[in-house]
Amino acid sequence: MQARGRGPRRAGARRVVAGSLAVLCAAAVAACGQRLPDHSPEELGGQGEITGDIRLSWWGSGTRNERTNAVADIFEADHPGVRVSRETADFGNYFKRLNVQGAGRNMPCVTQLQARTLGDFTARDVLLPLDPMIESGAIDVSDIPDAVLDTGRGADGKLYMLPTGAAYDALLVNETLAREADAPLPEPGYDWDDYIDFLSQAADGLPEGIPATSLRGGLPNFFIAYVQGLGEEMFSGDALGFSEELLIGYWEMWEEIRARGLANSPTANAEEPPSPEASYVASGDVLSDNRPGNALTPIQGTLDGQGQGHRMTSLPLPSGPAGSGNVLIASGLSIPRNCDNVPTAAAFIDFWANDPRSGDTYASDNGAVTNTTLLRRQLDDPDLPDLKKRELALYQRIVADDPPNVVYPPGYLAVFESAFTRAYQDVAFGHQTVPEAVDTFFAEANAGLAR
Amino acid sequence: MSTTSAPPRPRRLLFGNRPTRSRLLRGLAKHSVMIVTLTLMLYPLLWMFGASLRPDNQVFNTLGLWTGDLTWDNYADGWAGGGQLNFSRFFFNSLTITVLSIVGNLIACALTAYAFARLEFRFKKPLFALVIGTLLLPYHVTLVPQYILFNQLDWVGTVLPLVVPKFMATDAFFIFLMVQFIRALPPSLDDAARLDGCGHWGIFWRVVIPLSVPALGTTALFTFINTWNDFLGPMLYLTEPDAWTVSQGLATFLDATGQSAYGSLFAMSTLSLVPVLAFFIAAQKLLVEGIATSGLK
Numbered sequence A: 001m002q003a004r005g006r007g008p009r010r011a012g013a014r015r016v017v018a019g020s021l022a023v024l025c026a027a028a029v030a031a032c033g034q035r036l037p038d039h040s041p042e043e044l045g046g047q048g049e050i051t052g053d054i055r056l057s058w059w060g061s062g063t064r065n066e067r068t069n070a071v072a073d074i075f076e077a078d079h080p081g082v083r084v085s086r087e088t089a090d091f092g093n094y095f096k097r098l099n100v101q102g103a104g105r106n107m108p109c110v111t112q113l114q115a116r117t118l119g120d121f122t123a124r125d126v127l128l129p130l131d132p133m134i135e136s137g138a139i140d141v142s143d144i145p146d147a148v149l150d151t152g153r154g155a156d157g158k159l160y161m162l163p164t165g166a167a168y169d170a171l172l173v174n175e176t177l178a179r180e181a182d183a184p185l186p187e188p189g190y191d192w193d194d195y196i197d198f199l200s201q202a203a204d205g206l207p208e209g210i211p212a213t214s215l216r217g218g219l220p221n222f223f224i225a226y227v228q229g230l231g232e233e234m235f236s237g238d239a240l241g242f243s244e245e246l247l248i249g250y251w252e253m254w255e256e257i258r259a260r261g262l263a264n265s266p267t268a269n270a271e272e273p274p275s276p277e278a279s280y281v282a283s284g285d286v287l288s289d290n291r292p293g294n295a296l297t298p299i300q301g302t303l304d305g306q307g308q309g310h311r312m313t314s315l316p317l318p319s320g321p322a323g324s325g326n327v328l329i330a331s332g333l334s335i336p337r338n339c340d341n342v343p344t345a346a347a348f349i350d351f352w353a354n355d356p357r358s359g360d361t362y363a364s365d366n367g368a369v370t371n372t373t374l375l376r377r378q379l380d381d382p383d384l385p386d387l388k389k390r391e392l393a394l395y396q397r398i399v400a401d402d403p404p405n406v407v408y409p410p411g412y413l414a415v416f417e418s419a420f421t422r423a424y425q426d427v428a429f430g431h432q433t434v435p436e437a438v439d440t441f442f443a444e445a446n447a448g449l450a451r
Numbered sequence B: 001m002s003t004t005s006a007p008p009r010p011r012r013l014l015f016g017n018r019p020t021r022s023r024l025l026r027g028l029a030k031h032s033v034m035i036v037t038l039t040l041m042l043y044p045l046l047w048m049f050g051a052s053l054r055p056d057n058q059v060f061n062t063l064g065l066w067t068g069d070l071t072w073d074n075y076a077d078g079w080a081g082g083g084q085l086n087f088s089r090f091f092f093n094s095l096t097i098t099v100l101s102i103v104g105n106l107i108a109c110a111l112t113a114y115a116f117a118r119l120e121f122r123f124k125k126p127l128f129a130l131v132i133g134t135l136l137l138p139y140h141v142t143l144v145p146q147y148i149l150f151n152q153l154d155w156v157g158t159v160l161p162l163v164v165p166k167f168m169a170t171d172a173f174f175i176f177l178m179v180q181f182i183r184a185l186p187p188s189l190d191d192a193a194r195l196d197g198c199g200h201w202g203i204f205w206r207v208v209i210p211l212s213v214p215a216l217g218t219t220a221l222f223t224f225i226n227t228w229n230d231f232l233g234p235m236l237y238l239t240e241p242d243a244w245t246v247s248q249g250l251a252t253f254l255d256a257t258g259q260s261a262y263g264s265l266f267a268m269s270t271l272s273l274v275p276v277l278a279f280f281i282a283a284q285k286l287l288v289e290g291i292a293t294s295g296l297k
Helices: A006-032 A062-078 A091-103 A115-122 A131-136 A146-152 A175-180 A192-205 A220-229 A244-259 A266-271 A293-306 A342-354 A356-362 A372-380 A386-400 A412-428 A434-450 B023-052 B073-080 B087-118 B124-136 B139-152 B160-168 B172-183 B187-195 B200-211 B213-229 B232-237 B246-251 B262-293
Strands: A052-059 A082-089 A110-114 A162-174 A288-292 A312-315 A328-334
Touching (some): A052 A062, A052 A342, A062 A082, A062 A342, A091 A115, A091 B139, A091 B232, A110 A115, A115 A328, A146 A162, A146 A328, A162 A220, A162 A386, A192 A244, A220 A244, A244 A412, A266 A412, A293 A386, A312 A386, A342 A356, A372 A386, A412 A434, B023 B262, B073 B087, B073 B262, B087 B124, B087 B172, B087 B200, B087 B213, B087 B246, B139 B160, B139 B232, B187 B200, B200 B213, B213 B246, B213 B262, B246 B262
Parallel strands (some): A052 A110
Antiparallel strands (some): A162 A312, A162 A328
16 A cells, blocks of 8 residues: 655645656657758759659549549659659648648648638748749749739749639529529629629519529628729738728628528528538529539539429629629649658649640649640540530630739638628628628638738 | 305316326337337438439439439449549458557556556546546647657558557546446455455456446447547548548548539448447447346346
């Protein structure tokens, strides 16, 4: 039996706790002190032998995974000394993992990013600028339009992500239902008033229980189109760039749409699954919706499964006095500072962005290919499905309008998007008035983005 | 003047106020309630099974269970996983990690629990408090430090970060469960074993473990379910498709930014439930046997 003395025990307990904490702190400090590779100027310019292992990561599912693997296989076949390890996950989980990998300085050498998330990584200085690699000729960007290339720049103007696919949001409309409702589709260059007129006209002729639109007052991408159409700034550094009055006007417009019975209920809206296949517009339960342009194919597929012969079409988002509201949401490839094989990573990015075999194989699976030559090849490809061609053609129309570039601040997805959606839900469910919700949103978003 | 009010008329009960004496009626009522409850609980599962038999673009066409077009293609396509990925590999990986985790938790948590329940040593109480305190620490708080640590050990990409901690008694809940269980065992059994010449190892192995089968079964059951369903851990540490688990394989069917394969998802989800159900049924039997044979009734 041990002696039972309270005094020495307490002192001992303190020692154990202190010792444990010291060990934990030492481990944490040691871990945080993980060293980064010391890149030579040649390596920073993407110059060097193309050999060895690199890791490639991207987000996506079934077909996108197959296509990405096929592109990586071609690159490996071209460079026998290279092995490309592949890492994939769906969009949400991909960025969860990437954040942890970034904190652990273990990001894959070729990391797919999106313009909306780029700020999270440039703010932590975990990415290499690609400008020296472009200057050295390791990466060729001559076929990528400047407006598209700029979507890969950080707040300091350096290029941290080579945009390889450009997505956009579009107004998807069930053409068949619109025709049956005797509502002609909005003309090119239509504005928000035309949009509401279209919804009103359609609502009069739609069958009972099918609203003209999903309630999208809380959808950030729709609001971005509204702001851009007015020629206002979305962000000013790490703060909101538009006024409270502007957002009040926008949400009051949506409340009017809702009050007139043109949109579905907030409850139905909150219950809607995020994937295109399971959306209300895909089941023919609403006439129109704002969705990513590449959702046209899966939504049409689901409608086809119902066997009623409904046809979907996609239109640009409404314009404003300052022009088109559509912005491009580019996805692209980056090289993190922890990469120890920069020349091979640069060669892979150049291959992905410029090689015709890469473009043909990937077939604009994640946004329209940004290389104009590769885009032309796909549009000329007789085997490319018609819906895909329509998606690419709409991208061409948007690019031709010289879309404005939004530089998203760090924390955009985590702070801005969630706060925006939540604040509008408070309005739609009657928990707050529009001015109250706008106040709440501004306070929350500005505080979160400034952190 | 006094007034007398008429006694309130007894309310007429709609279904009478006494249980029927008919065993048949009682049985019918009881079973009807159970069948309705069971149907409500099983409906989502049955819908998923029904959806797994529909063509991919008809999955969301109905809330009903069956439609005319039934196909097993989703099972074949899902199992093949599009050529590069194969669910037999994912099942094997999940099973390997799950079995190792169960073995690790049973050995490490039982030994630790025995120490806390039966041994006297310095700092026992603060150490036990520290172990229990880890229950209050959300997994996400330790996520990044753990990742950095395992990355420095060069364990990322292997099953080691998922399995090795289980052999170090890091699941405080199971330690607590077993400590409580072992504390309830009569200490006189230990004394008797000690008189027969057993040391701590002998007491642990010959007395405590045979009597702790219910706690061990519960630990094994929950470890199985937790490990089999775990997604975050494998997603962080098992990055290459060859090493993926079933939960990771299921996630590849869905992506909000592209095209999803719901038919294959529901087909493989149905199959992924089979081991969990089978283990639950097996462990349930184990629990009953353990209680019956250990004299704890």
